[in-house]
Each structure stands twice: as C-alpha cells, then as structure tokens.
Amino acid sequence: EDKVVQSPLSLVVHEGDTVTLNCSYEVTNFRSLLWYKQEKKAPTFLFMLTSSGIEKKSGRLSSILDKKELFSILNITATQTGDSAIYLCAVISNFGNEKLTFGTGTRLTIIP
Amino acid sequence: EAQVTQNPRYLITVTGKKLTVTCSQNMNHEYMSWYRQDPGLGLRQIYYSMNVEVTDKGDVPEGYKVSRKEKRNFPLILESPSPNQTSLYFCASSLLGDEQFFGPGTRLTVL
Numbered sequence: 001e002d003k004v005v006q007s008p009l010s011l012v013v014h015e016g017d018t019v020t021l022n023c024s025y026e027v028t029n030f031r032s033l034l035w036y037k038q039e040k041k042a043p044t045f046l047f048m049l050t051s052s053g054i055e056k057k058s059g060r061l062s063s064i065l066d067k068k069e070l071f072s073i074l075n076i077t078a079t080q081t082g083d084s085a086i087y088l089c090a091v092i093s094n095f096g097n098e099k100l101t102f103g104t105g106t107r108l109t110i111i112p
Numbered sequence: 113e114a115q116v117t118q119n120p121r122y123l124i125t126v127t128g129k130k131l132t133v134t135c136s137q138n139m140n141h142e143y144m145s146w147y148r149q150d151p152g153l154g155l156r157q158i159y160y161s162m163n164v165e166v167t168d169k170g171d172v173p174e175g176y177k178v179s180r181k182e183k184r185n186f187p188l189i190l191e192s193p194s195p196n197q198t199s200l201y202f203c204a205s206s207l208l209g210d211e212q213f214f215g216p217g218t219r220l221t222v223l
Contacts, residue, residue: 034211042202042214043155088155098143098162099170100204100212104154 002027006089006103014111017079021106023089024071033065033072036088038105043088046074076108084110114139116215118203124221125193133188133218135203141213143206144186145170146178148199149217155202161186162208193222 003026013019025033032050036043047056049065049072056063060079065072076083086105092098116137125131137144145160147170157170161180175197177189186205190197198221204212 036214042216045211045213048211090155098145098206098208098212099157099160100145100147100155101157102147102155104152 002091002093002101004089004091004101004103006087006106008106009104010107010109012109012111013079015079015081017110018075018077019079019108021074021076021087021089021108022071023073023103025089025091025101026070027091027093027101029093030067030070030091032092034090034092034100035063035072035074036090038086038088039084046087079108079110081110081112084108114213116203116205116213118201118215118218120218121216122219124223126223127194128192131190131193131220133190133201133203133220135186135188135215136184137186137203137205137213138184139205139207139213140183141205142183142208143212144180145204145212146176146186146188147202147204148172148197149202150199158188158201193220195222198222 007022035046047063052067060077063074088105090100090102146158147155149155159178161167201218203215206212
C-alpha cells in the first residue's frame with residue numbers, strides 16, 4: 001500500500017523564521033511528488049517534483065526531491081502570517097491512473 | 113476563469129436520503145477525482161475517472177457511486193448516506209500527468 005508521511009504534524013514559529021517541512025514516501029512506480037497549501041478552503045498547488053536534486057522555487061518557497069532516499073522537503077524563508085496553513089504532500093504513482101496519495105499534512109502557524 | 117465548481121457547498125441531510133454532489137470543470141481536463149478529507153486521516157481518494165465513461169475505485173469507494181457521461185461533469189452520488197460519510201469532500205481535475213486543481217469543497221453532515 002502506498003504511504004506518504006509528513007513531519008512535523010504541527011509547527012509554530014515566529015514571523016521571519018525559516019521552516020523546513022518534510023515528506024517521505026513509499027510508493028510503487030513513483031512518478032511525481034506534489035506540494036499543496038491548504039488554508040480554510042481547497043488545496044492550492046505549489047510544486048510538482050519529478051526529478052531528483054532539482055530545486056523548484058517560487059518566491060520564498062522552495063522544494064527539492066530525493067528519489068534515492070524517498071523524501072522531499074519544502075522550505076519557507078522569512079515566514080509571514082499569510083504562510084499559516086496546512087501543507088500537504090502527495091505522490092502520484094503508477095503510470096496511467098493518476099492517483100494522488102496524500103500525507104496527513106503539516107499545520108504551520110506563524111506568530112506575528 | 114478556469115475553475116472546478118462543486119454544489120452544494122454545504123449540506124445537512126438525514127441517514128438514508130439519497131443525495132448528489134455535482135462537480136464541473138471548464139478546463140477540458142481528462143482526469144477527474146473525488147476525495148474526502150477527515151481530521152487525522154488527510155485526503156483520501158473515493159473514485160476517479162480517466163475520461164468519459166471510464167471510472168474506477170479509489171481507496172474508500174464504499175457507499176459512493178460516480179458517473180462520467182460528459183467530460184466536464186463528475187457527480188458523486190450517495191445512494192443511502194450514513195453518519196460515517198459526514199466529511200469534507202473535494203472534487204479535482206487535471207490534464208493527464210499534470211497537477212490536480214481542486215474545487216472549493218462540500219461540507220456534508222449526515223444526521
């Protein structure tokens with residue numbers, strides 16, 4: 001059975017801090033790993049990672065994938081209160097069925 | 113505007129009363145999927161569809177039905193809802209191989 005594990009489950013930091021969120025996975029026929037941000041509504045897409053070692057960056061957020069060690073990290077630098085959300089990691093496995101397997105998420109709270 | 117829409121957004125119903133949650137996308141996506149989100153369990157896939165008239169079970173399909181008669185629509189049907197189906201439901205769509213876009217969610221309560 002495919003499994004995605006995120007850590008920590010919850011994180012509280014002060015505005016301006018840098019945070020690192022972790023995602024490890026065990027899936028058959030791995031294809032891609034995705035990060036989503038969920039505030040009080042639907043998940044919104046952040047990154048899709050397919051190749052090892054290539055950093056994806058968007059403003060203060062960045063992410064990288066290690067396919068040998070089966071994990072990914074999401075970094076957020078100079079955090080702001082608007083970064084408070086649940087961050088979800090998901091993997092797509094098996095060419096053909098596009099199934100997303102999600103982790104339970106990391107709840108990030110930024111204190112002003 | 114490219115989007116996935118769901119209706120209703122909120123629904124309170126009683127055990128056994130059939131209901132349908134609609135999902136529609138205007139992006140000409142082949143792939144559509146339904147997830148439920150529960151505290152501590154994350155998002156779990158209920159059913160998915162790779163194209164018109166092609167549907168398959170996800171991880172938690174029991175008690176649900178779907179249909180894909182047209183590319184843009186993917187309704188979720190609960191023939192006889194039970195309290196354990198109280199949850200937050202999301203519909204998502206994508207081009208094959210691309211990131212999935214999520215609808216706004218439907219909060220369902222079954223009494």
